Amino acid sequence: MKKSPSVLVIGGGSTGTGIARDLAMRGLDVTLVEKGNLTHGTTGRMHGLLHSGGRYAVSDQPSAKECIEENRVLRRIAGHCVEMTGGLFVQRPEDSDEYFEKKLEGCRECGIPAEVLSAEEAREIEPYLAKDIKRAIKVPDGAVDPFRLCVANAASAVEHGARIETHSEVTDVLVEGGEVVGVEVTHQTGTGPYVHGEPGEVEEIRADYVVNATGAWAGQIGDLAGVDVEVRPSKGVMTIMNTRQVDTVVNRCRPKGDADIIVPHETTCILGTTDEEVEDPEDYPEEGWEVDLMIETLSELVPMLADARTIRSFWGVRPLYEPPGTGTEDPTDITREFFLLDHADRDDLPGMTSIVGGKLTTYRMMAEQISDHVCEKFGVDAECRTADEPLPGSEDFTVLRDYMDDFGLRSPIGRRSAQRLGSRADEVLNSVDPNPVVCECEAVTRAEIQDALDTAGTDLNSVRIQTRASMGNCQGAICCHRMANELAPEYDEKTVRASLDDLYQERWKGERHAMWGTQLSQTALKHMLHAATMNRDEDPAAADADIDFEPIADDRISFEEFQELDIRVGEIVAAEGIDGADKLAKLTVDIGVEERQIVAGIKQLHDLDSLSGSKVVIVANLEKAELFGVESNGMLLAAGDEADILTTHGDAVPGTKVQ
Ligand SMILES: Cc1cc2nc3c(=O)[nH]c(=O)nc-3n(C[C@H](O)[C@H](O)[C@H](O)COP(=O)(O)OP(=O)(O)OC[C@H]3O[C@@H](n4cnc5c(N)ncnc54)[C@H](O)[C@@H]3O)c2cc1C
Structure with a gap:
């Protein structure tokens, strides 16, 4: 029997595992190597949006069309990884009407179902949207779990005979006779059945073909092979909030900008993001202002975010690519399309293709195209089946759960x-x-x-x-x-x-x-x-708990006797503890006609510094007394053992008589 061509895939993100699945399903002999765990790269540090394509409907229509196509496929084959929350593009009063219309038109041109909602209708869906929003466009955005998706693809690849090696870093690309013939990997420490070699052990893995699916790291693999792969890694911050403040993906409807999307994810919400080019996908600054920007800007859409608790923030690096010579300055303008770089045509180096750019939402389409490309090279006549065959676990979740365990990604x-x-x-x-x-x-x-x-x-x-x-x-x-x-x-x-x-x-x-x-x-x-x-x-x-109140006094006093008490409203001007006395404080109280010095047993029960300015009620004609050598000229009225100080609720001024 003719031996199947062997293909080595580098990278265990959504793209690499998708490729491994596709090629293995077509009968090729596949090995995937990943330097960390599956999802170690950008796939494990993304926003979790299953794009409807709406975000690119104005600026990048080819990407938008790919997104809506794959959005439908993923709902079909990976229902267990997707939550169809729906999405809104929300317009605030200061956002342009012209752009809103363009977004709507763009969605329609790209085949993205889009419906205009009034502000009231949008708030019926998302009650915490700001009260002054103008209107919104509803699109089929969703949330996707990248970990489950990746594991399900890897599991399917294994079911179709692929070998998966995690914690195996490609440390060299083997080039012989001007052709790529395999890679050298150095095994690292790790757990689970997909870690094979001993830590530090170096292994040569030969293959008929190598696929470089290392995303933002693709340039580094290119360097090992002696070719230029000009990825332009671009970092973005994401901030996770404590609860699910929104149940729908909420996008700001305005031209590109930072901090314009909230994705509900499991029990949380993820705010994002920024777009800033970095040199090294593993070494870049993570700064506090980026997080502040997320919260400040997105609370214009959902005001309660300003007071909500932030659980954590994380950063990811987009594997953006643009053909040499394009020279786009602003990374937000770089296309989100993906590219196959066949190094035979491009660099006169047969045996290897790199795949760069794209998004998680379009991983399957990327995998299909590169698998077609590899099959064509080897004359393999096998159709792609990944758009129709459900991923493992989509019907029975326990299947996926066991696979998650195997790959060490189970919670x-x-x-x-x-x-x-x-x-x-x-x-x-x-x-x-x-x-x-x-x-x-x-x-x-x-x-x-x-x-x-x-x-x-x-x-x-x-x-x-x-x-x-x-x-x-x-x-x-x-x-x-x-x-x-x-x-x-x-x-x-x-x-x-x-x-x-x-x-x-x-x-x-x-x-x-x-x-x-x-x-x-x-x-x-x-x-x-x-x-x-x-x-x-x-x-x-406890206020309702049983308290032994003193019985009401039997002896009654006459109204005249009561009138003998001169009770006045006062205002505390100053309060300080009396040296040597545990409980006593000296108060200066303004009672309208004069200021009085009063000693009260409140030192341990109140914060004396905060009493100044408080309205109080005092008995003004009580006999003077001396306590701890300090004269007390009146009595402060207070309730109970905790000395709950009596006050007035209206605007009675100091000196007003209580009657
Ligand atoms: C901030 C941010 C938000 C995003 N949000 C979304 C979103 O909401 N929706 C969406 O669809 N897309 C989103 N994306 C894009 C998406 O996450 C990526 O396009 C996608 O995950 C890339 O997958 P990948 O497999 O190509 O790359 P990666 O996931 O990075 O996989 C490459 C793998 O290669 C491995 N590797 C590198 N070097 C070596 C080596 N020498 N040897 C062995 N292995 C190696 C890495 O460890 C890594 O695991 C976002 C990206 C960012 C940065």
Whole structure:
């Protein structure tokens, strides 16, 4: 039997794994080498937008057409990697009408379904859009998970006989007789079944053909082969917000600009991005102002972003390319199209083609074209099937989950849940949707908490023991409240609070013996979170708790007797503690007709520096007294043991009589 041509693909991003799948499905003998893990490069550091093509409908129509075509294909073959959120191009009052019309027309010219929405209609879809937006265009944008997509392609390639080597860096391109004949790889440390050689071991892998799919690194592989591949790496920042502030991809409808898109992704939103050329795809500045710019500019579209919490930011590098001599100055103007550079035609070096440019959305089309090219070289007559055959896991998610494990890309959370739940994992984890993480330290999701509550009732300590939630590093600092939330709305507030207190007490029991060093800081943080932020030290529910009030006095006084009291509104001018007295403070109070010095027992109960300017109520005709050697000429009225200072609610001026 005739031996299949062997092809070595360099690069384990979306492009490389897509190529490996396509060629393997056509019966070629494929080896893929990747220096890190799969998605180590730009694929693992992108925005997650499944382009409808709308973003390029005015500036780069060939790219826009490719995007909408592949958008439809990916929805078909990779439903498990795609969430069809829909997208909006939102126009603000200051954005040009002319551009809005061009965008609409461009979408229609490129075959991108586009519908104009009024501001009200857009806000019905996205209620947090700014109130003053003008209108929007609705397009079929979506969110795509690059990790799952890459793994699914690699898994399919393996199913069709490909060999995959992760943690194998190409350190030389073998050129013999003026032709590329393979590569030298140096194996690195890594885990999983796709790491083969020993760390540091050098291996020569010979192949009939080499495909350079290293994206922003393609120039470096070119250098090893002695040819110029002029990629123009361009970095972009992305900032992840704490929740999903929008459910739809929100784009700003204006000509190119930084910070013009928000992509909802799983439980978060990703803001992006910038476009700045860099020399080295692995060494470039990551600056705070870039993040500030994202938040400031995008809060013009969604104002709540200005106050939302940012979880983290990351940067990626686009593998942009333009033919030599084009010389575009601004990287935002460089085309997003992709290019096949056949080094035989271009550099008189047969045996290798580089593929550069493009986007994740068009990875499959890129793979198809280069696979056609390779097959043509070897006279292989095999049709591309990747647009029709679903990727592994698109019908049964558990298939993909196992592959994610194999490639070391599975979330540790999924793995921990599966360990705890064993054969019940699927049943339990699928019982709640969405299924956010409740306890980060121990990787416990809502589904597991709910499952434990079935037997625990309101006993959160039982939930703790069953799931390990709150037993990790932070000892419940972050997750105790979330665990208690899971009891609502089934149980009333009082019951939930009592369960939460029991859980706290149990956590505190062990922690109090370790109050030094960093654990002390951790406990201080926990106190701040719970007492200062969540009000646990001044629990509003405690206000209803049973208090032993003093009985109302039996002896009544006459109205005349009451009128003998001269009670006045005052304003504190100054407040300072009295030296040597734990509780006493000296107040200077303006009572309209004069300033009074009054001693009050509030030193430990109030922040004296903040009292100046406060309206108070005093008894002005009380006998003078001397306390700690300081004369007190009147009495400040305050309620209860905590000395809650009485004040006025209207605009009664100092000196006004209280009657
Ligand atoms: C900020 C930003 C946002 C983006 N957002 C989107 C988006 O929302 N939607 C979209 O469709 N596209 C987006 N893109 C573009 C998209 O991410 C990329 O076009 C795509 O991921 C490139 O994939 P790739 O496989 O070609 O390159 P990569 O993913 O970079 O893969 C190349 C691989 O080659 C490996 N490699 C390099 N040198 C060697 C070596 N010597 N030996 C072995 N392996 C090597 C690298 O480790 C890397 O894993 C974005 C890009 C950026 C930068």
